[in-house]
Amino acid sequence: MATKRKKSGKLTRQRRQEIQRIIGLNNMSSDHLDLFNYSKALEHEGHVRMRSGGESELPQLVVWPSGAGQISRLLALATEHGINVVPYGAGSNLVGAATPDRGGIILDMKRLNRIVALDETSMIVTVQAGIIGETLEHELNESGFTLGHYPSSMYASTVGGWLAMRAAGHFSTRYGKIEDLVVALEATLGDGSIIQLKPKPRAAVGPDFIQFLVGGEGALAVITEASLRIHHLPETRLFSSFSFEKLEDGLETMRLIMRKGLRPAAIRLYDEADISAAFEDSPVEVRGTMMLLIVEGLKSVATAEMRLVENCAVDNGGVNLGPYPSQDWWRHHYDVAYRQSKILPKPGAVLDTIEVSSTWTNLLGVYSGVRKALEGEGRVMGHFSHAYPEGCSISFTISTETAENKSIATLDRIWKKTMDATVAAGGSISHHFGIGLRRLNWLPAELGELAEVLKRIKKEIDPAGILNPGKLGL
Amino acid sequence: MTLFEKHAREIQYCTFCPKMCRFACTVADAEKRETVTPTGKMSLLHLLREGRIKLDPSTASIFYKCTHCMTCREYCAHDIVIPPVLDEARALAVEKGLAPKELVEVQKNFAATGNPNGKNLKAMLADLVPEQYQNSQAQVLYFPGCAATLNQQQMITDTFKIFEKLDIDYVGVDPLGEICCGYPLTASGFTDMFEEHVKKTGKRLANYKKIISGCPTCVYYLKTIYPEHGFNIASRVEHTTTFLAERLEKVEPAINARGIKVCYYDPCYMSRYLGVIEPPRELLKKFGAELYEMTYTGAESRCCGGGGMFTATNPKGALSIARKRWDDFLATGADLLVTSCPSCEWMLSEKGERKLVVDLVNFIAGRL
Numbered sequence: 154m155a156t157k158r159k160k161s162g163k164l165t166r167q168r169r170q171e172i173q174r175i176i177g178l179n180n181m182s183s184d185h186l187d188l189f190n191y192s193k194a195l196e197h198e199g200h201v202r203m204r205s206g207g208e209s210e211l212p213q214l215v216v217w218p219s220g221a222g223q224i225s226r227l228l229a230l231a232t233e234h235g236i237n238v239v240p241y242g243a244g245s246n247l248v249g250a251a252t253p254d255r256g257g258i259i260l261d262m263k264r265l266n267r268i269v270a271l272d273e274t275s276m277i278v279t280v281q282a283g284i285i286g287e288t289l290e291h292e293l294n295e296s297g298f299t300l301g302h303y304p305s306s307m308y309a310s311t312v313g314g315w316l317a318m319r320a321a322g323h324f325s326t327r328y329g330k331i332e333d334l335v336v337a338l339e340a341t342l343g344d345g346s347i348i349q350l351k352p353k354p355r356a357a358v359g360p361d362f363i364q365f366l367v368g369g370e371g372a373l374a375v376i377t378e379a380s381l382r383i384h385h386l387p388e389t390r391l392f393s394s395f396s397f398e399k400l401e402d403g404l405e406t407m408r409l410i411m412r413k414g415l416r417p418a419a420i421r422l423y424d425e426a427d428i429s430a431a432f433e434d435s436p437v438e439v440r441g442t443m444m445l446l447i448v449e450g451l452k453s454v455a456t457a458e459m460r461l462v463e464n465c466a467v468d469n470g471g472v473n474l475g476p477y478p479s480q481d482w483w484r485h486h487y488d489v490a491y492r493q494s495k496i497l498p499k500p501g502a503v504l505d506t507i508e509v510s511s512t513w514t515n516l517l518g519v520y521s522g523v524r525k526a527l528e529g530e531g532r533v534m535g536h537f538s539h540a541y542p543e544g545c546s547i548s549f550t551i552s553t554e555t556a557e558n559k560s561i562a563t564l565d566r567i568w569k570k571t572m573d574a575t576v577a578a579g580g581s582i583s584h585h586f587g588i589g590l591r592r593l594n595w596l597p598a599e600l601g602e603l604a605e606v607l608k609r610i611k612k613e614i615d616p617a618g619i620l621n622p623g624k625l626g627l
Numbered sequence: 628m629t630l631f632e633k634h635a636r637e638i639q640y641c642t643f644c645p646k647m648c649r650f651a652c653t654v655a656d657a658e659k660r661e662t663v664t665p666t667g668k669m670s671l672l673h674l675l676r677e678g679r680i681k682l683d684p685s686t687a688s689i690f691y692k693c694t695h696c697m698t699c700r701e702y703c704a705h706d707i708v709i710p711p712v713l714d715e716a717r718a719l720a721v722e723k724g725l726a727p728k729e730l731v732e733v734q735k736n737f738a739a740t741g742n743p744n745g746k747n748l749k750a751m752l753a754d755l756v757p758e759q760y761q762n763s764q765a766q767v768l769y770f771p772g773c774a775a776t777l778n779q780q781q782m783i784t785d786t787f788k789i790f791e792k793l794d795i796d797y798v799g800v801d802p803l804g805e806i807c808c809g810y811p812l813t814a815s816g817f818t819d820m821f822e823e824h825v826k827k828t829g830k831r832l833a834n835y836k837k838i839i840s841g842c843p844t845c846v847y848y849l850k851t852i853y854p855e856h857g858f859n860i861a862s863r864v865e866h867t868t869t870f871l872a873e874r875l876e877k878v879e880p881a882i883n884a885r886g887i888k889v890c891y892y893d894p895c896y897m898s899r900y901l902g903v904i905e906p907p908r909e910l911l912k913k914f915g916a917e918l919y920e921m922t923y924t925g926a927e928s929r930c931c932g933g934g935g936m937f938t939a940t941n942p943k944g945a946l947s948i949a950r951k952r953w954d955d956f957l958a959t960g961a962d963l964l965v966t967s968c969p970s971c972e973w974m975l976s977e978k979g980e981r982k983l984v985v986d987l988v989n990f991i992a993g994r995l
Contacts, residue, residue: 182660184685186671190661195645203642203670206679217659243649244661263659283659285650295922308702309649490647491704494640 161257161619162235164213172216172258175226180217180264187215191259194246196589197505197564200497205557212239212253217264221339221347221377224260228375229345231258232617239621240371242314243285245306247506248589250318250370255622262313265377268292277336277352279380282313298383301328301418305490313376319368321546321585323486324418325539326411327449328384330585332367337380340366342373343615352380370587371621373614387449390418391459392479395471398441400424401517404537406444406469408513410462411542417462419447420540421482427534427550431489437478444471445479500557503531503564507551507571511580512544519580520547526574527551530567539584546584568592588625596626630715631676637712638676640705641669648699653930654692654937657948663692665699665709672716687725690716691940694948695814696895696930710935717816729939730815737820742773743811749802752776755783756800760790765799768835769867770849772842772969773807778979779969782841785992786867792995793874798839804831808848814936822856829858841867841988843896843903843968844934850901866897868967868987872906880914880994889916889990890961892952892975893928894968902926907967907987914994919961921952929955933970949974953981965990 164172172181182188188211193199202209213236218224231238237257244251253259262283269279273296280289286300286307293299302322304310314320316338321330328334337352350363366374397403403422410420423431423443432439444466448459463473496504511519520535527533531553539546549571555563572582572595582588582595597604604626611618611627618627631638646666649655655664662671671689674680695710720726726734736745752771753761760769775782790798805828812821832838832849840846843866850864889911897903904925908918923929932938932948952975956964966972967987976984 184662186662186667186680186685186689187660190667190670200643203673206677243646245645245649261659261661266659287650291922306645308651309646487647488704490645494644494705497643498639 160255161213161237164236164258168230168234168236169214171230172214172227175223175230176216176218180219182215183213188212191215191241191244191261192253194244194249194251196247196249196252196591197503198249198561201557201560204498204500210254210256212259213256215259215261217261219264221341224341224375224377225345225347227258227260228341228343228619231619232344232615235617235619237619237622238375240313240317240375242283242311242317243309245310245314246318246587246589248586248591250587250589250621250624252590254590257619260375262311262375262377269378271296271298275352276383277380278383279337279352279378280312281378282316282376283311286310286312286315293383294386297386299386300334300381301384302331302334303486305487308487312379312381316367316376316379317369317371318587319585321539323538324447326420327416327418330539332364334381335363335367335379336382338363338366338376339378340374340376343617343620348374368587370589370624372624372627373611373620375620387451387455389452389455390447390449391455392476392483393446393448393459393463394437394474394476394478395444395446395463395466396439396441396474397444397469397471399470400442402469402471403442403444404513404516406466406471407537407540407545409465409469411540413461413465415458415462415465417446417448417458419445420538421445422537424535426532427536430532430534430550431482431536432478435478435481437474439474439478443474443478445482447479447483496552499554501555501560503551503553503555503560503567505551505564505567506548506586507568508546508548508584508586509571509575509580509582510539510544510546510584511575511578515579516544516547518578519575522574522578523547523549523571526570527567530570547580590624593623593626630712630719631672634672634712634715637707637709638669638672640707641666641709642673647704648702651698651702653694653696653698653932653948654944657932657944657951658692662689665707668692668709668713672712682719682723682725684725687720687723688727690720691727691936693935694895694930694932694937694945695935697899698895698927698930701899701926714813714816717814718818719816721816721818726816727940730936733811733815733936733939734817734820737812737817737824741805741824742807744773744777746777748773748776748806751780752783752800752806753802755780757787757791759796760787760799761802762799763801763803765797766835767798767837767839768804768832769798769800770808770832770838770840770845771800771806772840772845773811774973775842775969776806778973779986782969782972782986782988785986785988786841788992789871789988789995793878795874801831804828808845810844810848811936813852814934825853825856825858829853829856829860832860833858836863838864839867839870840864841967841969841986843894843901844970847896847900866901866903866967868907868910869903871988871991872910875910875913875991878995882994883915885915885917887916887963888919888961889963889965890919890921890956890959892921892931892956892964892966892971893925894966894971895928895930895934897967898926898928907965910987910991911965914991916965916990919959921955921959923955931971931974933974938974945974946977949977963990
């Protein structure tokens with residue numbers, strides 16, 4: 154689906170001067186170190202380049218705008234001269250969405266990092282898009298609030314990045330995903346027009362343009378500000394864990410919990426392979442699979458909800474392991490990110506997580522199909538999370554070793570097998586990591602005729618096709 | 628052992644980390660630049676080691692993009708300590724003639740006067756300390772530090788006022804001793820000069836039963852770095868705060884300070900390097916302060932921008948960081964900002980312009 158590879162227009166001396174007049178000399182850089190650091194985020198190809206070199210497209214310039222006004226003028230200039238622009242948050246993207254593979258200007262959003270307003274009456278916080286998640290959450294906590302949005306990249310991702318990639322956090326079952334949290338946006342379209350969508354709980358005023366932009370991966374607009382729903386910090390947080398001899402029993406438990414209208418903050422079901430990795434240091438012995446449960450909220454409500462959730466587990470053959478595994482996971486839930494430092498430096502190391510989603514009807518088929526497809530591809534771990542009444546997400550983590558000059562080809566093969574098996578079994582190719590460059594080949598099948606509609610809309614709002622070109626196949 | 632061999636673990640782990648300390652790095656937060664994140668800085672060393680980039684002025688300048696605050700370590704599951712790695716990288720830059728020109732001035736000053744400022748700090752100290760305390764034979768040495776002697780003289784004066792009021796006559800300054808612990812030298816990359824300075828300074832320090840200082844960086848250096856160079860004085864060194872806390876236990880405040888809303892600012896070297904977090908707060912409460920806390924406190928306290936020679940190499944950047952901390956203070960609603968580090972006080976008061984910033988000893992001296 155990828156469009157013809159059109160490289161960015163040249164940044165002549167005159168163009169640079171025009172950009173300087175918009176952005177200011179101190180807020181732009183063509184230093185070789187900056188160009189290198191902004192040529193990648195956290196995609197595997199970037200790690201391989203760090204390990205063993207190799208060429209990649211570099212941006213021509215990095216700029217740090219201060220607000221929507223500057224961005225608007227910059228995009229208008231970029232449109233006039235066909236210069237690609239790639240929005241960049243904190244660079245935690247895993248699938249290549251922030252990679253400037255066609256050159257151009259990197260738009261580092263982090264100067265837009267203020268909390269603009271905290272409306273405690275309507276429980277809405279308005280923030281600039283470049284604020285890092287942990288900084289926002291910490292400030293909210295000081296006032297007794299939380300977003301309830303805890304992605305693994307919390308310390309190194311921005312609100313704008315979350316919105317662009319349609320992110321999900323660990324407690325999404327209770328608080329929703331980022332698209333459930335956002336109630337207003339300010340964004341700049343490719344031609345420089347600024348749109349402001351005001352906060353409202355809901356309105357029947359035509360299609361929801363906010364939801365159109367969320368997940369746009371920087372190819373539809375540059376999000377500069379967002380208003381997000383907030384919640385009171387929970388009165389209590391309860392933990393529980395169960396083992397199930399059979400995966401199917403654990404999945405049935407998840408399904409029933411959701412069907413009953415119960416909304417634990419988190420339900421995570423680990424297959425046997427993932428338990429041995431995720432809980433290798435745990436003193437609790439587990440046979441079969443493990444389910445972690447976290448419920449939070451008002452004390453009386455959470456206590457009742459946990460009882461009902463646990464009953465679902467017991468009714469399906471679950472053995473109560475007590476709160477420890479769940480508490481331990483929550484205490485160390487960012488630790489999985491730190492582990493890659495030990496694995497990735499080794500030449501030939503391949504390590505990636507591929508998440509997909511499915512309805513309950515197709516879920517086991519997707520899981521077994523992918524597992525079967527990945528036989529012989531190294532260590533494959535799987536867990537189920539982000540549950541809905543309709544289905545849930547599956548995350549496969551694959552770890553293997555090969556010759557260094559084969560590592561990217563190996564990862565490509567693993568991705569192809571996973572994506573093909575997912576599609577064949579009726580699953581969806583991504584739950585929350587997004588498309589980026591990694592999943593482009595499978596996007597046409599996923600979108601069907603919508604792909605053409607998206608292209609027509611893109612042409613209207615970004616006539617020169619300069620915003621993160623190629624992403625989402627646009 | 629080269630820097631790359633000695634710090635292979637740090638370089639490797641940080642290069643391949645998904646930037647888990649991204650939100651906490653003082654300089655990365657100030658500059659918004661991925662290149663100056665801990666990951667960016669360590670990646671640079673990785674690329675240098677691999678021979679894929681050259682050590683040129685642009686590369687060398689990145690080594691100096693660190694205030695030594697160590698906030699990154701608070702969020703690192705591998706306990707990576709970045710400042711010593713960058714200090715060695717700075718030494719490499721110096722070796723290759725790539726030290727920032729501002730720091731070459733520091734080196735010249737040190738060669739001439741034994742401190743980074745090029746001033747006669749011994750004479751200044753002599754004017755600040757009452758004569759009876761100018762005694763190299765005292766049991767307890769008060770080590771002033773260059774920052775306090777030059778910029779926070781009231782802190783030194785008030786420290787000795789407190790000693791007088793408590794009849795502590797066994798503390799003294801060494802009129803012939805060095806004023807600076809040498810931190811500016813290692814933080815600039817002048818390791819050879821630091822070696823000579825440690826030998827000279829350490830010899831005189833070895834004579835004392837106890838050494839106290841109002842500068843937490845000096846305390847850390849005398850306690851941790853000097854022993855690495857053969858001067859085993861670690862157990863004898865402490866910050867003035869903890870020294871005074873013990874001696875003020877049974878003392879009642881003369882003036883009731885109740886009603887003063889105080890925000891205590893944790894210096895990086897105090898909270899993270901020395902682990903001293905509660906004693907200053909206990910002293911403040913003892914002397915009647917109502918404590919207000921910043922959003923990030925204790926071991927998570929955010930940097931004032933004053934360390935790592937950042938004020939010399941990146942003065943605008945350092946000022947912008949200090950102003951953020953000032954905004955953090957204003958957000959607390961407190962009336963007074965108290966800290967226990969002369970560099971922090973200098974930064975937060977914007978070189979003494981803001982009168983609402985004082986050292987802990989200033990606060991106590993006015994209430995004894």
